[in-house]
Amino acid sequence: MSTADYISLDTETTSLKPVEADLVGLSFSTHAGKGWYVPVGHVGAGAEEQLACDLVLYTLRPLLENSVYPKVGQNIKYDALVLRRAGIELAGIVADTMLISYLLHPASRSHGLDSMAAKYLNHQMISYSEVTGSGKKQISFAEVAIDVATRYAAEDADITLQLFQMFWPQLDGELRQLFETVEMPLLSVLIDMEWCGVALDCQKLKAISADFGGKLATLELKIYAAAGGEFNINSPKQLGEVLFNKLGLPHGKKTKTGWSTAVDVLQKLAPEHEIIDLVLEYRSLAKLKSTYSDTLPRLIDPISGRIHTSFNQAVTATGRLSSSDPNLQNIPIRTAAGRAIREAFIPATGHLLLAADYSQIELRVLAHLADEPVLQQSFRNNEDIHRRTASEIFNVFPEMVTDEMRRRAKTINFAVLYGMGAFSLAKELEIGSKEAKQYIESYFARYPQINNFIESCRSQARSELYVTTILGRHCAVPDIKSKNGQIRSYAERNAVNYPVQGSAADIIKVAMINVYRRLQQEDLKTKMVLQVHDELVFDVPRSELEQVKKLVEIEMEQAVALLVPLVVSMGWGTNWCEAH
DNA sequence: CGGATCACG
DNA sequence: ACGTACGTGATCCGG
DSSP, X not given: OTXXXXXXXXXXXXXXXXXXXOEEEEEEESSTTOOEEEESSOTTOOHHHHHHXXXXXXXXXXXXXXXXXXXXXXSHHHHHHHHXXXXXXXXXXXXXXXXXXXXXXXXXXXXXXXXXXXXXXXXXXXXXHHHHOOXXXXXXXXXXXXXXXXXXXXXXXXXXXXXXXXXXXGOOHHHHHXXXXXXXXXXXXXXXXXXXXXXXXXXXXXXXXXXXXXXXXXXXXXXXXXXXXXXXXXXXXXXXXXXXXXXXXXXXXXXXXXXOOOHHHHHHHGGGOTHHHHHHHHHHHHHHIIIIITTGGGGOXXXXXEEOOEEESSOOSSSOOEEESSOOSOOOOSSHHHHHHHTTEEOSTXXXXXXXXXXXXXXXXXXXXXXXXXXXXXXXXXXXXHHXXXXXXXXXXXXXXOHHHHHHHXXXXXXXXXXXXXXXXXXXXXXXXXXXXXXXXXXXXXXXXXXXXXXXXXXXXXXXXXXXXXXXXXXXXXXXXXXXXXXXXXXXXXXXXXXXXXXXXXXXHHHHHHHHHHHHHTTOOOEEEXXXXXXXXXXXXXXXXXXXXXXXXXXXXXXXXXXXXXXXXXXXXXXXXXXO
């Protein structure tokens, strides 16, 4: 096996979640059509057999831990985490078929092994449920008979290698560069972030849940009194029935199933009936309680005492990461009740949390990509960008810009990033659509290059069916040629938004890699623990704070050289809220 | 299991 | 005539 060019490997475990997964077996392949399976943790093994298994794992350790042997895997972050839990530090990870597929075929939504095998190798994989059963009869992989497990696991390793051999020569040019200098180095960063996790103040969350629970009970009674009867407030259907039929309130837009009860609709009804504000408060507290304060304490890993998310690297259309199980990229911040939850995210004992945010990264990327001189100038002067935009479109001196003008300009700046039309801008700003149209015209008159950029994005999408980011990532826009105007408009907005959002994602990925390297080089104990699209969060020993602040600022701001400066703002404290 | 809603950038 | 701002993930309801 030592003469093989590449070794594909796969682990079999007791759980899909790497933090709670125990190693059951490993499979390998070095030649297409062949595979090995090494059981190490099947139940029912006698003492002698188990001893043999332990010995085999011990023998494999030098191979797994030596970077001389190049490893490829499918979602190999999972395997690396499982092995680390088993005390083995996987080294020599050179490729991940899921990530190659994500770069080569951004239009294909799924980069799972089964679908890739069917699509590219015309091969139907043995399904997991075929081996373990499903429903009540489902068994752990540890209980699967070894001969059955062998066929299943060896196939995974074999197919992974075959996909790698097919993909590898196709991954060339800028995409190869992106893969080798960004996605693969980032994979190692994410392994460490997920492994480290983040600490949570469990008592605090329980207190919040109790507080919210009390408030919800009171609100519930008041809502029933106002409605003249009990119903399920959490059911949009029943709520709509009460509001629009029983109480006869005027309804706004409809959904597929009835009248909408979404926030923006209800807010307009607030003056009409006392029940509305009660329902809105009930909704927001119920959301915070069920999604965060009740749930997060249950997800604390008993071994580390911390919470370990998954950062998914092959999910989004734009190259952003996503976070799941649990999602730590949507922790509340906008309301006071929500911020209480953020206060429960804390550093390790004796440490601080450091939060570093890119300021206006998407608008800076837009100024760069569109090569828009006025926008670039205001970023170079470090101006308040929304004030400057207000000054431009309302044609007044910056110091004459009112709060309302700035608010409108801010909305317009976002509207441009999202490709918004006059109708939606009018609705958002609650102004007439003629007025909204004038705003947009003034905007393009002052920032003419933005208009050219929008047209060039659409044009690239039409000719290539994808648009590109600053590092050459492809973002699929397949519907750009749709004959359905609605679908096509949506694709046209994507064609503009994707390069901006995707380039910002590229930049923070590079920053993560460079910060991580510096932390290693300087032998610091600081850990990167979270990424939230334009923000990085670190768990920092107090003694390292000054050094880490400097290092993070430099590496984030210098991650790439744009035609405008990148600016990072930082905060720190004893919880995530305080760090902002 | 899809739809509605809402938490974040 | 129609719909109408980009990207995610979790929870709850109800068929």
